[in-house]
Amino acid sequence: MIITDVQPLPKRRGRVEVYVDGVAAFEVARSTAASRRLRPGLAIDDSEIGAIVAADRRRAALETAAAMLARRPRSEREVRRRLAQRGFAAALVEETVNRLRDLKLLDDAEFARTWTEARDRGSPRGRRLIVQELRAAGVALPTAVEAAAAVSDEDAAYRVAEKKARALTSCDYRAFRDKLGSHLQRRGFDWETARATVERCWRESGRGDAGFGDAFERD
Numbered sequence: 001m002i003i004t005d006v007q008p009l010p011k012r013r014g015r016v017e018v019y020v021d022g023v024a025a026f027e028v029a030r031s032t033a034a035s036r037r038l039r040p041g042l043a044i045d046d047s048e049i050g051a052i053v054a055a056d057r058r059r060a061a062l063e064t065a066a067a068m069l070a071r072r073p074r075s076e077r078e079v080r081r082r083l084a085q086r087g088f089a090a091a092l093v094e095e096t097v098n099r100l101r102d103l104k105l106l107d108d109a110e111f112a113r114t115w116t117e118a119r120d121r122g123s124p125r126g127r128r129l130i131v132q133e134l135r136a137a138g139v140a141l142p143t144a145v146e147a148a149a150a151v152s153d154e155d156a157a158y159r160v161a162e163k164k165a166r167a168l169t170s171c172d173y174r175a176f177r178d179k180l181g182s183h184l185q186r187r188g189f190d191w192e193t194a195r196a197t198v199e200r201c202w203r204e205s206g207r208g209d210a211g212f213g214d215a216f217e218r219d
Helices: 030-035 046-071 076-085 090-102 108-122 127-136 141-148 153-168 173-186 191-204
Strands: 003-008 015-020 023-029
Touching: 015 030, 023 030, 023 046, 030 046, 046 076, 046 090, 076 090, 108 127, 108 141, 127 141, 153 173, 153 191, 173 191
Parallel strands: none
Antiparallel strands: 003 015, 015 023
16 A cells, blocks of 8 residues: 555645545644655555554644643543544543643642632632532532632622622612622522621621621521
């Protein structure tokens, strides 16, 4: 068997079609073709073709995953899902994930820590909601709980409430309590944290002291 031509694929940038004995036999990345020195006149057999195609798929899977991780940290589940969506076989997905772990590019504990820090910095929320978000991203429960433990619910709730309270200066106590309390609960804070935070913000507004009571239901 002889390679008779190597042609660029116009609709697939960076890839080429390799012809063997005048017939299109397989396609690979241009870089793979160059590194393997695939050219007209080169003798090749089926086992070599299989090895070249397999190596090209491994490279493509690794590059796809690395591009994802370059944009932002990802969980293992997110990487697995994307690779499966791109048509990579399950065994290759597993191999790629293991390779990324070895390279220290994929680490669910680090992903969870980074996610939690970003949330707390840019859009504070309760530990409970952070755990839910991490679980939705595929992070194991113990890992999610450990990462979320770095957040102080009391501090995060106050930062959320302080900003929201500025828009409630014209409200009486009942409206202030209901609107701010509901807002905090939607952000994942428990009833006790929300109650204490609303009372604190009301006192700091200089409009007096009022009993919070059972203004909104416990979760």
